[in-house]
Amino acid sequence: MPLPPRAPPEILLTVVDHLDQPDVIRLAHVSRSWRAAAMAHKTFYAFIRASHLTSPTSIDVFCSNLEYVLGRRVRVALEVRYDPGAGSDDRDGSGLRLLAVIRLVFARIVRLDLDFTIGDNALNALGDALQEPAPLIESLDLTVRLAGPTRMMPLSGSCLGGTASNLRSVRITGRYTLDPSFAPVFPSVRTLWIEGQWGNSMSCISGSFPGLTELNIKHLEIQRADRDDIPPVDTLFPHLRTLHMKPGYNNAPLPWRDMHTATMRIPSISATIGNSWVFESYVPSLVQAIPAPVRLKVVSVRYNNLNADISIEVNGGEISRSFTFTALNTSLRAFESNRNPYHLSFAVRGIASRITHLYFSGRLVQYVAPAVAVHLHALQRLEINLTGIYGPVCDELLFDFDLATQQKVDKPRFDEYAEKLQRAQGQNADIPNAAAVTAVPLTLVVTSSRLRVWFPAHKVLQLALELRLDVRLGHAPVSIVLDELVLAEQEDIELLRTVFLAVDNVESV
The missing domain is CATH 1.20.1280 (Monooxygenase)
Structure with a gap:
């Protein structure tokens, strides 16, 4: 029409x-x-991107485009990357000209993304440009790299004219200091990313963004000697629902000493951790706020021969915590064989009595196993996903055969494993902390997101031994569910029923 x-x-x-x-x-x-x-x-706005403003010619073209749009009186979204080159102090005035043109369109900007590498010559000009009123701006992304290693860029009280009623999202990276007496207040901002070095306390930062619902902290360094006087996060940001943290690689401390008290009322917290010191200092405290019943999920989100990123998610209904361990010098094999500094039992021992459900990747069975029998006392459902268990570094994996090929049960090996399980049932009194295992029935679920996975009975028992289910068998019944994507012969089902309380299997169509 x-x-x-x-x-x-x-x-x-x-x-x-x-x-x-x-x-x-x-x-x-x-x-x-x-x-x-x-x-x-x-x-309706014009989107202008300038990713490589390094020469006078490229700056001339950008300024011409911006002046044309300014003459049309339309809204503008700007994405500007300016780097005059190593050792340059903007002596030719290109940076000053660029900032002068950008300053003219502040009243029409709806989205501003500035990435500037500047020296002292252009620092004041950038500060003046950021003081222009921006009544239409909705998103601000500011990255400033200063020539002097000890310099910090001041953000004055008249930043963006002192107020921006439409501003919803702010990302600031670099070295800054806020004027504590004249800090601008942006009550409409809901999402804030801060990264780098700040010459103020968190209280000064929170005073500028009182309506935050999401806060992202990355490599943050607050210049403050005493962290005991910093109020809890929910006091600083009373509306906060989500907190993302990534501590610095140089072990730079987070602004709070007692992370449990500081974050206990925040519904969702996630952290990326790159060293064992931060792991041991913060993870046990962060998970303390999660109420029972607790669901624990452990998966490998990225792996190769050199690195492994392990994700741990702890969920207690409306309260959740998630951690990604970036093991820079830890291979996947180290995680598989538990030769790593991030012990799962250490992370969850404070909430072990609340964990009722555990899900993990079969590739990490030897990483998860030490925490299963001894520490997770209330565990009711243990789910293992076999997807990806066969891969290029399979020589040290627990299951080193092609799961897509039908495997016949190895009866002698099954009998050997069954004997070990049954013999261990009478020796649980000699196992450290075995008495702490309560008589909670446990269901072992073996699953896969692949279409066809053949999983013979002797491998099920081998998996049970790796998970120390012999401890559970001596105190409470254990049943097994083989997911419909994990195929098993009737012979396997009958053999498994001689060891476990019940074996359920739904055959694939």
Whole structure:
């Protein structure tokens, strides 16, 4: 249906409200009335990206484009990367000219992404540009690299004119200091990313963003000698729902000493950890706030021969904590054989009595196993996903055969494993902390997201031994569920029933 060239403004605005940005831009070419309606809409703006402003020529082109857009009086989204080169102090004035043109369009900016490498010559000009009022701005991403290693860029109280009612998201990276007496207040900001070195306390930062619901802290260094006086996070940011943290690689401390007290009322917390010191200092405290019943998930999110990233998710209903361990010098084999500094039992021992469900990747069985029998006393459901268990570094894996090929049960080996399990049932009194295992029935679930996985009975018992289920068998019944994607012959089912309380299997279609 063709659009009418003329229509009441109310109808035009209603139509534009239901369109995405590309369609709004196309609508501006229909007629003058439609152009007026489209250009007045908040989704109509010019997106200008300048990723490599390193030469006077590229700066000339960018400034010309920006001046043209300014003359058309449309909204602007800017993404600018400026680096005059190593050792340069912007002596030719290119940075000053660039900032002068950007300053002219602040009143029309809806999204601003600035990445500047500047010296003392342009630092004041950048500060002046950031003081321009920006009534339309919705997102600010500011990265400033200063020439002097000890210099810090001041953010004055008149930043963005002192207020920006539409500002929702702010990302600031670099070395900054806020004026504690005249810090701007942005009550509409909901998401804040801060990274780098700040010459102020967290209280000063929180005073500028009182309405935050999501806070991201990365490699943050607060210049403050005493961390005991810093209020808890929920006191600083009373509306906060999500907190993401990534401590620095140089063991730079987070702003709070007691992480449990500081974060206990925040529903969702995630952290990326790159060394054992931070792991031991913060993970046990962060998980203390999670109420029972607790679900624990351990998976490998990235792995190769050199590195392994292990993700641990702890969920207690409305409260959740997740951690990604970036093991820079720890191979996947070290995680598989538990030769690593991130012991799962250490992380969860404070909440072991609350964990009822555990899910983990079969590739990490030797990493998870030490925490299963001895520490997770209330465990009711233990789920193992075999996907990816066969891979290029399979020589040290627990299961080193092709799971896509049907495997016949090895009866002599099954009898050997069954004897070990049954013999261990009478020796649990000699196992450290075995008495702490309560009589909670346990269901072992073997699953896979692959279409066909053949899992013979002797491998099930081998897995049970690796997980120290012999401790559980002596105190409480253990049943097994072989997921419909894990195929087993009837002979395997009958053999497993001689060891476990129940064996359920749903055959694949």
